[in-house]
Amino acid sequence: MAFHRLSTCAVALGEKGVALNEDTHSEILLHVNGVKHCLSVDNRTTLLDALRERVGHTGTKKGCDHGQCGACTVLCDGRRVVSCLMLAVAAEGAEVTTVEGLGGDGELLPIQQEFVRLDGFQCGYCTSGQICSAVGMLAEYAEGWPSAVTAPGSEPVLDAVEVRERMSGNLCRCGAYPSIVRAVLETAARGEVTG
Amino acid sequence: MSGAAPAVGVARPRVEGPAKVTGRARYAADVPMADLAFGIVVVSTVTRGRIRDIDVAAVQDMPGVLGVIDHRNAPRLNPDAGHFFGPDGGLQLLQDDVIPHAGRPVALVVAETLEQARAAAEALPVTYEVLPHDTDFSADHPAGRAAMALFDGPVDVGDVDRELAASAVVVRERYFTPEEHCSAMEPHSATAWWEGERLQAVDSNQGPFFIATVVATLFSLPLEQVRIRTEHVGGGFGSKGLCGPQLVLAVMGAMHFARPVRVTLSRNQVFLTTAMRPAIEQMVRIGADDDGRLRAIHHEAAFELSPLAEYIEGCTELTKTLYATPALRTRLTAVPLDILPPYSMRGPGAAPGSFALECAMDEVAERLGIDPLELRLRNEPTVGPASGLPFSTRNLVACLREGARRFGWASRDHRPRMRREGPLLVGTGLAATSFSVGAFPSTASITAEPDGTFTVVVNATDLGTGARTALTAIAADALAVGAEKVRLRISDSDFGPAWSAGGSRGTTSWAWAITEAAAKLRSSGDQGTVTVDTAQLLNDLPSRERHSYSAVFAEVTVDPATGEVRVRRLLGMFAVGRVVNPLMARSQVIGGMIGGLSMALHEEGVRDPVSGRHINADFAGYHISAHADVPDIEADFVPDYEPGIPMGIKGAGEIGNVGTPAAIANAVWHATGSRQRALPIRPDRVIEEHPLQ
Structure with a gap:
């Protein structure tokens, strides 16, 4: 994506009229769920905080802000990232997908349907991250990526052990793990991960 | 009535499920707010x-800074504010220059x-x-x-001494469990603001009414002037009970700066400033006859x-x-130290207590050479x-x-160290357990709406327990209508x-009020609004031993060369009264x-004895079970019914x-x-110098 310096777009988009300090702020164009957001951001702003506090997508959660829990997992160009460890300025040019961007209007993706049906959450706070992580993980698997539990030299086969290993960056304190694993496997069995 | 099919007992997905899988469910830090300012907490780096x-x-002149509140300009707080156990000095924040604990x-x-x-x-330079501090816990600490005895x-x-002297076998052991942290995934967050004369706040907590009473007392405000709301809560496990x-601090910010202030704790601060399970040392003596009949328990x-x-x-308590x-x-001994006040963490008392009692029972079975299952049955x-x-019911x-x-x-061959699979040792174990159940006074009101629906108002909180879904089903059955009404x-x-939401008494307490209100509304011909308070009904409940029960079975593999323990199978059978929603x-x-598995193998708050500070106060250092630690788990329910509580339900939150x-x-x-008598069962506690010899 070409970067265009759109000096008036922040105002046009109804942004807070923060005076742009060239030393500490940057104007960026953030692609989130297919929508372009022109933001003047404090250079220290993480992608997570930009999504939550600037774009208004609070579905992505802050669990630790240190990349240790996975609650803030989003997809950048289809790959899983913990958005608390990525600066917003570094996300420019990427297509960011958050949990809000996964389903269509009122239509749940298969992975979301299976989480609801199989009770893959309790408090729901880690759920956005679990679901984004599952979508990214299933894509990795589809591309043949091995994991730490894949037998060396062999093609990975998606079973519960593989799912647990590949999802271990996403903590859940309520202990919904068995249902999450089942939801991911059921989704994979449906063969239509992203709908 | 309409003859609607019963809703209680039916497995249904959570009513808020679609909101939670699409990111629409709002937690305390998600609520949009105009003119919002952000507060960041600064915590003490010294222990005392x-x-x-x-x-x-x-x-003060850094960009965007509105100001700093500390003990010199903070509003004065009422020292009487507290909770179930009395006044709580932990609430007296920014009142003086005294540092009572790290963080x-x-x-x-x-x-x-x-x-x-x-x-x-x-x-900020502080x-x-x-x-000098004292954070060195032991059962025989002189301050104990x-x-x-509330x-x-x-x-x-x-x-006890005579029975032990007459026993065929006596087991006497000590058990240790460390500081453990509730670690809900949602860090505690509050946004406070004034609307005219009223203080408003959205907060992550386990019970907004109770929290409002504490805030009112703390800030010397009439209760009517305080409104606390909670939409979705990202887990509590005890840490959001207070x-x-x-x-x-958000309320102080809103008062000081006269605009909405949001304070969200960092993960590190959640460890340092919110409820933890205290370190515990236990001694258990059990004496038994040759035939396995117990003569004495000393705990x-x-x-x-x-x-x-x-x-x-x-x-x-469960002993x-x-x-x-x-x-x-x-006997229970309390040892005051220079630490954050501990508080209930999921399965308070019972989780560590049962670890000691049920391990000691296993040792009794070993010494007698009988099946640990049989020992419990006898x-x-x-x-x-x-x-x-x-007992009201005992299953x-x-x-x-x-x-x-x-x-x-x-x-099962009850002798130890009999099963090997390659380099691994394999073993199985069980534990029996109970957790007390009951209800506390609650109010509820139900309005019969002109369109044939019913509005049920009760100050419940859904921490992920499924309260919204369960109470909707309970109200539907109590009103004899479909849940959609x-x-x-x-x-x-x-x-x-x-x-x-706590003490395994949320659903029972709220359901009681709802069923009572529904009965009154129905007897009045489904007209208008009925409000009830269950305080008197609870007083009339006859004294009984009321408990939920469970039996847990585990199979582990142990690598004696690395000391790694992995849980391969876990099965729990539960008697928790009538099950409102089997799926949830x-x-x-x-x-x-899984919380118990995590307690057994992973969780340990570690303090540096020199500084008295936590050295692992984040998710990189404090391990909670992750996907790869957890096998598929089997859990099911035996038929059970609590006759003293409406709908026959008991608590299931902690057992x-x-x-x-x-x-x-x-x-x-x-x-x-x-034997492993200290938790967690870390590799260094298990590793063998000459494995499999």
Whole structure:
């Protein structure tokens, strides 16, 4: 994506009229769920905080802000990232997908349907991250990526052990793990991960 | 009535499920707010001492900074504010220069943006006079004294020493469990603001009515002037039962800066400033006859607390009810140290208490050479061993027998270290357990709407327990209508008094009020609004031993060369009264068992003895079970019904944690032949110098 310096777009988009300090702020164009957001951001702003506090997508959660829990997992160009460890300025040019961007209007993706049906959450706070992580993980698997539990030299086969290993960056304190694993496997069995 | 099919007992997905899988469900830090300012908490880096200086001038002119609140300009708080156990000095934030424990909040830095507030908070110079501290817990610490006896007080039945002297075998062991942290995934967050004369706040907590009463007392406001709301809560596990520092400080911010202020704790601060389970040391003596009949149980537990607030870690409570014994002695000792006040963490008292009792029972079975399952079955009491009261229902035997059948317990060779698979040792273990149930006074109101629907208002909170879904079903059945006719409103202190989500008493307390209101509304011909308070009904409830029960079975593998323990199978059978929603109830008890697995193998708050500070206060250092640690878990329910509580329900929130650590520890013994009496069962505690010889 070409970067265009759109000096008036922040105002046009109804942004807070923060005076742009060239030393500490940057104007960026953030692609989130297919929508372009022109933001003047404090250079220290993480992608997570930009999504939550600037774009208004609070579905992505802050669990630790240190990349240790996975609650803030989003997809950048289809790959899983913990958005608390990525600066917003570094996300420019990427297509960011958050949990809000996964389903269509009122239509749940298969992975979301299976989480609801199989009770893959309790408090729901880690759920956005679990679901984004599952979508990214299933894509990795589809591309043949091995994991730490894949037998060396062999093609990975998606079973519960593989799912647990590949999802271990996403903590859940309520202990919904068995249902999450089942939801991911059921989704994979449906063969239509992203709908 | 309409003859609607019953909703209670039916497995249904959560009503808020679609909102939670699309990110629409709003938690405390998600609520949009105009003119919002952000507060970042600064916490003490010393364990005990005094604040010499906080150099506010050094940060006042940083970009976006609105100001700093510390002990010199904070509003004065009412020292009477507290909770269940009495006044809580932990609430008295920014009142003086005294540092009573590491991580004590010393200032709130407020700025226009998160980044600006964080930068200023990190830059704020705070200097301390450091005083000697004591964070070194042990049961025989000289400061130890009897714990307060609000519950789980000392019990003496029969003559323990004489019965032990007459016993064929006597097991006497000590057990240790470390500081553990609730670690809900949602860090505590509060946003406070004024609307005219009213203080408003959105906060992550387990009961907005109770929290509103604490805030009103703390800030000397009439209760009507305080409104606390909670929409979705990202887990609590006890840590959101109290009025948290995020709310106290957000209210101070809103007062000081006259605009909405949001305070969200960092993960590190969640560890340092919100409720933890105290470190506990226990001693258990059990004497038994040759045939496995118990003659005496002596159970003493010591736990750490803070001089700032009373607390009871009721480790011996289940010892008073689980087994028949002619002699029983229990004691609880509290050891005041320079630590954050501990508080209830999921399965309070029972989770650590059951670890000690059920491991000791396993040792009795080993010494007698009998099946640990059989030992439990031989000691079923007919009345409460300490209380003498009858049991309302007691379905422990059904849990043990059905669990054993499904697990394949009958084929177990009870001798240790008999099963090997390649480099691994394999073992199985079990634990029996109970958790007390009941209800607390709550109010509820139901309005019959002109369109034929019913609005049910009760101050419940859904921490992920499924309260919205369960209470909708309960109200539907109580009103004899379909669940689609029920509109449930929860979690707003304006809705009136109700018990919080905690103590395994949320659903029972709220359901009682709802069923009572529904009965009154129906008897009045489904007209208008009916409001009830269950306080009197609860007083009329006859005294009984009322408990949920479970039997937990575990299979582990142990690599003696690395010391790694992995849980391969975990099965729990539960008697938790009538099950409101089998899908959610199963999730809840499985989640509890995973909490127990985590307690058994992973969780340990570690302090540096020199500084007294936590050295692992984040998710990189404090391990909670992750996907790869958790096998598929089987959990199911035996038929059960609590006759004293409407709908026959009991609590299921905490019993899942209880029992699992002992079942795993007993399985590790069965695999290795070595007893593990300290949690967590770390590799260094298991590793063998000459494995498999």
